[in-house]
Amino acid sequence: MDVTGKNIIVTGGGNGIGRALAERFAQEGAGHVTVADLDVENAADVADSVGGTAAGVDVGSREAIVDLVQSVERAQGPIDLFASNAGILTPGSIEASVDSWQKIWDVNVMAHVHAAHAVLPGMLERGQGAFLNTCSAAGLLTQIGSAPYSVTKHASVAFAEWLSITYGDRGIQVFALCPQAVNTNMTAGTESGGVAGVDGMLEPGDIAEAVIQGLAAESFLILPHPEVATYFQRKAGDYDRWIKGMRKLNAQFLPEMEKLIGS
Ligand SMILES: NC(=O)c1ccc[n+]([C@@H]2O[C@H](COP(=O)([O-])OP(=O)(O)OC[C@H]3O[C@@H](n4cnc5c(N)ncnc54)[C@H](O)[C@@H]3O)[C@@H](O)[C@H]2O)c1
Numbered sequence: 436m437d438v439t440g441k442n443i444i445v446t447g448g449g450n451g452i453g454r455a456l457a458e459r460f461a462q463e464g465a466g467h468v469t470v471a472d473l474d475v476e477n478a479a480d481v482a483d484s485v486g487g488t489a490a491g492v493d494v495g496s497r498e499a500i501v502d503l504v505q506s507v508e509r510a511q512g513p514i515d516l517f518a519s520n521a522g523i524l525t526p527g528s529i530e531a532s533v534d535s536w537q538k539i540w541d542v543n544v545m546a547h548v549h550a551a552h553a554v555l556p557g558m559l560e561r562g563q564g565a566f567l568n569t570c571s572a573a574g575l576l577t578q579i580g581s582a583p584y585s586v587t588k589h590a591s592v593a594f595a596e597w598l599s600i601t602y603g604d605r606g607i608q609v610f611a612l613c614p615q616a617v618n619t620n621m622t623a624g625t626e627s628g629g630v631a632g633v634d635g636m637l638e639p640g641d642i643a644e645a646v647i648q649g650l651a652a653e654s655f656l657i658l659p660h661p662e663v664a665t666y667f668q669r670k671a672g673d674y675d676r677w678i679k680g681m682r683k684l685n686a687q688f689l690p691e692m693e694k695l696i697g698s
Contacts, residue, residue, distance in 0.1 A: 436565055436608055436650045439464040442511045444503065446494050446546065447521030449477030451619030452569060455639030456518055456646060461485035463647060467511045471503055472521065494521045495541030497549040504553040513557055513564075519550045520569040520612075524584050524621050526697030536583050543587035547594050555602070562606040567646065568595045572615040572663045576670065579685050580692030599655055610649055614642055615660040622695070634662045 438460050445460070447453035449472035457468050458481070468487035472478035475491035482489035488510070492499045507514060525531065525539045547568050558564025571578070574588030592611050599609035616622055616636045642659050649657030658664055670677040 436516070436653065437463075438516065438647075438650065440466040441515035442467050442507070442513065443516045443518060444469045444471055444507060444514055445518040445520055446471045446492065446550075447569070448472055448481055448518075449474040451621065452614075452617055452639045452642050453518070453520040454481050455643040456520060456567075457481050457485050457487065459640070459643035459647060460516075460518075461487065466515075469503075469507050469511070494519070494546035494549070495538070497545075497552065500546070500549040501553045504550075508557070513561060514554050515563075516565045516567060517550045517554050518567040518569070519547045520567070521546060522569060522571075522588075522621075524578075524581060524696055527581050527583075527693065529582070531583055539583045539587050540590075543584070544590045544594065547591055551594075551598060555607070558607055559602065559605055564606070565608040565610070565650075566595070566598060567610045567612060567650070567657075569612045570595065572613045572658075572660065572666075574611075575613055575663060575667045577681060579681075579688050581696055584696075595655075608653065609655060610646075610657055611655060612642070612646060612649070612657045612659075613663060614645075614658075615663060617642055617659075634660045 443460050443465050445453050445457045445468060448457040448470035457470050460468050468485050469490055470478045470482040470487055471490040471492040473493055475489065478489040490503055492503050494500060504514060521542060523539055523542050525535050551566065554564065568591060570591040571588040573585050574592035578584040595609050595611040614637060615634050618636050618638050637659055645657055645659035
């Protein structure tokens, strides 16, 4: 898909990867970009810089996503691409509270479900539309130091997969963006190297470049770190061996990850 002339919503667009996506979509000639974020101030800055519109939205709320979609469609017409990108990383181990599990589930998983709930009926009527869901390599492999992040990112990949299988023949395109470490506020506490440096820390602009290429290639999985495809194949090829290898990485990097995200 080509974003030229498209009406696009980017959630979590005030910072990091979302900001880079909003900026790159605008550079590529998007028709309109709506920058939705809890961080209204930064969303407004990004919207100003891309000639778009800012919206203060909590993506964990179905009502807020439905309101967002209705107001964008009233002002700008049908949504062509919903980039469901906002996400959070929370601690950590079996000590994580039920509230913290619920919160990360709402933001990392239900936000994608709410987006589909809000825009899919119209897209199906028109016979076209696209979702770019920011998942993570943690959704294909795992996240050392955070069970809630691993579980919710796996669920986000599963939902994207299900959407694509169910609606792909009806004109709906679905993309699952699965980077490893990216230099954003989310990884700001990691020292150089560490688990974030296993295959190198990319910049948000690198992710936007991979997205433009992935959309053009119409490939479901967008892997800015190409090594992830190899790890995913190794995992499928010999799950026990892969888990043993991951235990070694866990022993090596858990202390740093606990410093970053808590335990
Ligand atoms: N940084 C990485 O290493 C990395 C790697 C793989 C995947 N990801 C994923 O990329 C996405 C973007 O993360 P980032 O690294 O740019 O982080 P970031 O913290 O820089 O940006 C996340 C944005 O989401 C917004 N947000 C958080 N909760 C929200 C909510 N409930 N409603 C609306 N907005 C909300 C934040 O205000 C922020 O602007 C996330 O889904 C993250 O899990 C990040």
